[in-house]
Amino acid sequence: MKQKTIGIIAEWNPFHRGHEAMVQEVRARFDDAFIMAVMSGPFVQRGEPALFDSWTRARWAAEGGIDAVFALPVLYALQSADHFAAFGVKLLAAMGAEVISFGTESLDEDALWEAASFSFTHTYQKAFHRALKEGFSYARASYEAMKSHSPFLADELSKPNNLLGFRYTETILRNHFPMEIDVVHRDMNHNISASEARKDLLLQSSGSLLPSRSAGEAESLIKSGHFSDFSRFEDACLLHARLLSEKELSETGLFTEGLDHKWFKEMGNPDYETMLSAIKSKRYLYSRLKRLGARLLLSGRG
Template sequence: MNLLGLIVEYNPFHNGHLYHLNESKKITNATHTIAVMSGNFMQRGTPALLDKFTRAEMAVKNGVDLVVELPTLYACQSAEIFAHGGISLLNSLNCVNSICFGSEIGDIDILYLISKILIDEPIDFKIKLKDYLDKGLPFPKARASALFYYITENKLYDTSEEDLLNMLNSPNNILGIEYIKSILKLNSKIKPYTINRINSGYNSLNVNDSICSASAIRNALKNNSLNTINYTMPKDTYDIINRVIESGFNLVYNEDFYQILSSIIIRDKDNLTDYFEVNEGIENKIYNSIFKCHNIETLQNEIKSKRYT
């Protein structure tokens, strides 16, 4: 057997996911597929549109052989922790030969090279990174510039600094680098592959093709437009969503939790730093912002600043 691992959310499973699944099987020559999937909450802390069992059913009906849950402890974290949880789980199964993920660059060589440099931290790279930080550059820009210097100085890859910065600012490239870093840290035998993401970006709300983002599909469903987007998903996905809606289940969105969230923030004013990664003063910004906002979106925009992305 040749087992392919995928780290997914399928919120919900759509044509882009089916393309990724089928292409991943092709380039890895996989005979079977294991998907590590977020449970009822997603990487950015958002609730899943449908419960994890329904989303696992979608995955299996569309060609995944086994779905394993990624614990919430890892699912709702930064790219680094999310990736480490997914890779650790696949690695612990002791049967997975490869992993394939989508990326904007679609080039495993440069992603692997960047990951290796970030893991090994060669002395020339570290010196340049410190120099750029001392000059006042934000960390992402300083790291990109140090990487560019190290890569070009050692003639490791032909790229421009602008292209490298764009690469490091692209969400799926970032996640792919973290997957590879985790593979290297674990000394895992899992071989990484990548394919180009096609069509819409992951957070685009435009539904103008048979392959669009999950965000666009969720937005359409929020507006009760399932019948207008049936061409964006496999028939099995459409049938399952239609079945769930007809059963009287309300699809779940961020806004459904706003009143609970605001009550907890006000109640726990003095204990907000007990929550993971709530530190360095953002707890005060969260608390002060809650009185100016009426929904999740305005709260996120109010908290966001140059310091807090």
């Protein structure tokens, strides 16, 4: 029997015990499979630097059962959920993945295929563009469009892992990839989140939510200062913004709908978080602004 090639799109920021459990479950489902992953590198989708460097995170994943880890280029990682998912799926498809495995909070394969199929209908597209014209954010417009088909699916797709699974499935359909999806339901009663793992490491210097083989190393990296300092990153983003004129901001091509004017107006705020809070709106959510700020910092302008 031909060995199955399984693909996973990940950030592993950091690789914790919940990630390890998912890999073990995929191993149990697909005996003797080759499991590869595309992983966000120095920056993650929420618009921040990863807590630890790419090589360390990739090594922890390999020690946790992944056969090969490939980098998701930074400009692909710093995208909204739909583009992040699309780039990841396309990269895996190009490398021969036959199945994409991922975790969800609740939705199964059938529900995701249903939601993704509906997203290509005229009914969905009409409702989606109407919501955009009414000033809703992309995410809210997607919610309103899906609600016209199924309020249940619309509500469930507001959960982050369900949403990513939907975007993966949507990309497969859009590109006619010969790929299957494999859903691993998260144990929501004993759920471990990457944000909790980072919090434990940063505030308690504790790697208790990480696999035992990497917990000690992670604690040592924190204690020795070998991790990303988010406050310094935010200071760098704010300083870089202040070095650019409004014309230079506009010329980056990162801003639309007059957002460059608003960005320039608010960059005199005392800190980066206050600046973004003054800019955000129902159209430009905080997460979107953080990704934009990271891309601006990496643009090399100024």
